[in-house]
Amino acid sequence: MTLTCPKDYYPTRFEQYQDSSTESTCPEYFKWIHEDLKPWKRTGITREMVERGQNVSHFRLVIIQGKAYAEKYAYSYQTRDVFTIWGILQLLRLYPGNIPDLELLFETGDRTVVEKQNFQESPPPPIFHYCGQKNAYDIVFPDWSFWGWAELAIRPWEALLQSIEEGNKKIKWKDRLPYAFWKGNTMVSYKRYDLTKCNASDQHHSYAHIYPLSWDKEIERGFKNTKLEHQCVHRYKIYVEGVAWSVSEKYILACDSMTLFIEPIFYDFFTRSLVPRKHYWPISNTNQSMCNDIKYAVDWGNANPDKAEAIGKAGTSFIEENLKMKFVYDYMFHLLNEYARLLRFEPTIPAGAVEICSENFACPLNGIWREYMVESMVKSPSDTPPCTMASPYGENEGEEK
Structure with a gap:
């Protein structure tokens, strides 16, 4: 490797091998x-x-x-x-x-x-x-985080997803803590600040464990408490936006836990094809309803563990199959x-x-x-072509999906 771009080093064209066995259809979110x-x-x-x-x-x-x-x-x-x-x-x-x-x-x-x-x-x-x-x-x-978030020691997605998958195998869903979990910076949005009011207490019957996080302190500690592959020990995990959308979506959904998705305003490229109550459980984003909704979801999941586990695994399967x-x-x-x-x-x-x-x-x-x-780094050209993208949505099909 050098500090300058090589001349005539990379192929200017590479034809992928293609037959019926190598063809693949793009995930639905490509639409x-x-x-x-x-x-x-x-x-x-x-x-x-x-x-x-x-x-x-x-x-x-x-x-x-x-x-x-x-x-x-x-x-x-x-x-x-x-x-x-x-x-x-x-x-x-x-x-x-x-x-x-x-x-x-x-x-x-x-x-x-x-x-x-x-x-x-x-x-x-x-x-x-x-x-x-x-x-x-x-x-x-x-x-950017698909190639790594160096400042927070979050590895590139391919390696990290494999680590999370291995972590999921360590504790069976029904043996996990029967609470909702979230850890992150609470100072970036009102939604996250409101979420702290749902934290474990006598009043809330310990249905949610919310951990405010100072990244400056975590940097000093060498990120010992923020390894994502170690955070899949609860039956339920909460996703909540920060300033806007958060890259944490994919990490949370990959945990096999039933994701409690606090109603977002923003979306990224793949989440628009997630289906409520199939891939996640929707939670109101209003201050008045958020804690009650989380408590209801946890109580429902603990009373219906097979159904809650199925939602969690469906969300994880979506990530594993569609976000390679x-x-x-x-x-x-x-x-x-x-x-x-x-x-x-x-x-x-x-x-x-x-x-x-x-x-x-x-x-x-x-x-x-x-x-x-x-x-x-991509080590070599792909030997198979890109997936085949489906035709556009109908005139009104995609507008409010």
């Missing part, structure tokens, strides 16, 4: 790609539309003839931008020569930025982001291809952009940042 790009279906995407989003974006990414270039506009929290771009670079390694020329803007914050109310008279700027919500046009893209890293890459593949088809201009390399590749991204780094990049 949301069509919904997220629908605002530009009629008009296409012009350069003027893209440029209007620069002031609220953190970086621009350009792909031309299989090579990537980036221009940074603003500081991203921790290394979100670095690991997001790293993931796209691995996509180029997985499917060399199969990602079309394109130019896009990416926003790495928590909240959505393309609010629908601001674009009633003109097409919105296409901005890629980690989450969306019904009142925004942000284009949803897999978040191959599908994460395939989602990126299809999203970028569909986006590129909408472009009505020729992508160009900005004057301030630099060529980026795995070598000049990973080599300058040290410690856990470089370790996670090496661990999540």
Whole structure:
């Protein structure tokens, strides 16, 4: 590995072996790609539309003839931008020569930025982001943590999921603690602060165990109390949003515990296909009802353990079967291809952009940042093609799903 991008080192084209035995159908949530790009279906995407989003974006990414270039506009929290771009670079390694020329803007914050109310008279700027919500046009893209969250010592998704699966086997569901569990930073949202009021006490009959977390202290302790594979010992786990959506969704759903999903405002790329009372148990997000709903869910689950266990395992099966890293890459593949088809201009390399590749991204780094990049690096092109994406939802089918 070197500090510069190699010339003529990677294949510019790689044909995957394909026959009926290698074909696979994409998970159902891939259909949301069509919904997220629908605002530009009629008009296409012009350069003027893209440029209007620069002031609220953190970086621009350009792909031309299989090579990537980036221009940074603003500081991203921790290394979100670095690991997001790293993931796209691995996509180029997985499917060399199969990602079309394109130019896009990416926003790495928590909240959505393309609010629908601001674009009633003109097409919105296409901005890629980690989450969306019904009142925004942000284009949803897999978040950085699939390649590791180094600052919190959370390993890349593929390895971490395997560790969680092993942890699930240690305690049978009916032998787990019969309470709801949540641990996290309570200072980032009112929902999380309200959740602390549901904590174990005589008044609440100990139905919920809520643990406020200081990440600064956990860093000092070497993350001894925050290993996700050790947090699957309760029958019920709670998901609650932070500033916006939280990357903790996938970790919580992977635990075999029945997930108590406090009604979210935001969504990421895969959760829109989760079904209430099949993959999770819905909980009201209002201060008045939240604790009562959690208590009811725990009481119901303890009275109906087979049904509660089935919901927990269905949520975990959804994650294990539909959120393999191959599908994460395939989602990126299809999203970028569909986006590129909408472009009505020729992508160009900005004057301030630099060529980026795995070598000049990973080599300058040290410690856990470089370790996670090496661990999540795509070692060779895929020998099978991307999954086959289903046709779009019907005109009204996907709008309020």
